[in-house]
Amino acid sequence: MTTDNPTDNSATPSPTDGSEEQVRKVYAKDLREKDQVNTVFRVTKKERVTARSGKVFLSVVLVDKSGEIDARVFENVEALEPAFNVGDYVLARGNIISFHGKSQVVIEGLEKLDPGPLDPKEFDAPPAPAREDKPAREDKPAREEAAPKTGDGHGGGARAVGQIRELVADRVNDPNVKALLLAFLDDPQIAAGLPHAPAAKGVHHAYRGGLADHLLSVMRLTLRVADHYPMADRDLLMAGALLHDIMKVAEISSDKGFEYTDEGKLVGHLVMTAQKIREKTLAIPHFPPLLEQHLTHLVLAHHGRLEYGSPKLPMTLEAHIVHALDSLDSRIASWVEAMQRDPNEKWTENLKLYDRQLWKGPAPTQRGRAPVERRARKDKERKPKERPEKTGAPAGDAPRAERPERAERPERPPREPRPPREPREQKEPREQREPREARPPREPVNVPKELTFKPFSVLTNKPEPAAKPEDGSDSES
Template sequence: MKDLFVGDLGKFENQVVTGFFAVAAKQVRSKKDGAVYFAMTLCDSTGQIECRMWEVADAQPFESGDVVKARGQISRYQDRLQLTLDKIRRANPEEYDLGDFVPKTSRDIEELWAELNGYVSTLTNAHLQALLRAFIDDPEIASALKSAPAAKSMHHAWVGGLLEHVVSLLGISDLAARHYPEINRDLLLTGVVLHDIGKLHELRWGTSFDYTLEGQLIGHISIGISMVEKKLANLQDFPDNLRVLVEHIILSHHGKYEFGSPKLPMIPEALLLHYLDDLDAKMQTMRSEFARAGALGRAPGQMTEWVRALERPLLNTAGYLGELAPTTEATAAEELEPREEINALPAED
């Protein structure tokens, strides 16, 4: 049974540790003198850590996706924890439980699936509902959607993350559709369910998350359009004007050409989906960073480390306001005891 997790490593700074980890990524690089070294990302269900192994001549063979037993020293580089390894080997299957290495949603998958189906059942446009049912009633797609991550390493990058993201986005899109009368709610919610459907083929997941060859060469937007076209081929009476709008939402949901969007959003539903999608991703990134900061021992009222995805450090306002709460006679005695962390949140493109 695994007894050392990535989330615990902040407690062992400048110490040598040994544990079992999954190899999320492995690169063989060259030093200035021509000798090679390994640049890796090791992970488990609590997070991931960047690693370097400078002397690799005696290292046993291992690849990305393997579970390994590794020994190294915890240090800090550019204000981020790093593990410098001196020993690594592929772990034997009997030495680990795969469940320790796969980050997964804290939500119940079947509850999320029921919420998704509940939203689909509220659509009043029979054609759009039939299109969505063609996807979620497909056993192969349903199985993949219940387990797929939403990204390789950014927001909702865990098993069940894509479904969790879609259901979250359905909730805020439902609210937004009530606020903006120009929004066709059925069209917006259809776009929510289908905008990332191509990620079922763009990504692969197991002990680590990575891109498939199809994902690297084509990408989830184009894959998603192809999936929709295949389903529409069996819906003979589907209106062509609806097809154009649904496909436009998928093609434009990244919002800008430089973000990989083939088209800019040109209808209200596409524009709203783009911003709500971006908002949901950024808020989840914040939650994950606050959780990671707590795992590294930072107080709730302190700034996090630099967050590359958002290009800034972050502050958990709940923790900060809690630390600044005025001390009254009623709470003075409580201040003598260690304070519990406020707003503890579940762990983390």
């Protein structure tokens, strides 16, 4: 199978039956409604979903270098589901529809391809541009710092990395701590992997760019907690929030189902980060040894317990806060993502990881909002506005609110007199028409003033003689 696109190094999958099929590569950004699709993509998401009607379908995200596009498999789900996985290159056949204003592929057929002949660069989604808005300064209220969207996932890693760099540059004051954090962000391995790395394989933030979203979220949480607990050092908190998971860029692969690397299995991101701290601090002149030890302790203790993989228990205020905020952010993200995957209305299915069900219905408050409430369901459940009850009093008797007195307007200057109008030209008199001939008078029509009608029975039946009463007296007919 080859491609018919001379301007691009597109997908060239190898044939499986000895024949070559020419496939024209059409990029995701160029697909429009009613287009027919027969081209190659890489799968970045595959999820089995049960609709409210009970029908099962597959929710898929396809990607190439131009971007990504949502896809659905509605037919032959049981046959197509085991045929491919996340990270595979597939030849997708189907058509394009418009769903909520976005293009979507309805997959009719799908074939897994050998990645050998393919150029991986053709299927790496471009990083999303960094947003122009900057995080709020210390003199602004904390609510102005918008929290990252949980689980939005795809394409937002580069944007989150840009906001992390801005936080380090604007909110970290200690020169040694700032130099160390910028050295981490400028490290080639971290700079290349952080925009795409997931935070976990499947528990929380398990999507490309999820690690950057998680680190940014914990950093923003530390800013709020540092305002509430001024006895904790803000710079150490910011450093722990960024460094605690950063070496997951080398622990978990961002391709092929987010598998753990050999180094990740043998060493782990805690020790890998401690090694990287030593490497970077040696390159910074006169870096304080005690500061290096505190930063290393933040990383080694952030799991909180020995049985959870921490070689040290938290022994500083900053280490305990980083552990608590890391646990909070990962748990909230994990719960919300589980609620989004669950098809039920109020309670999720029993989650094996937490051995419990989670409430996902609306909160019993005036706000009445659900954690993962969808827009369509919100419109259905929206309550009508309450109208004031009608009373027997006429509308004119209802008291009216007194209007505020208007400010007196300044007197206007008198208008200048208008110049006299020019006399109009007199139109020529019209010619008089010839008088019409008098019409002859119509003949009078003899129509009675009152019309009387007899019932049909009187015309068809003879009148019967009136019966006399038994007492012999006459009665009116």
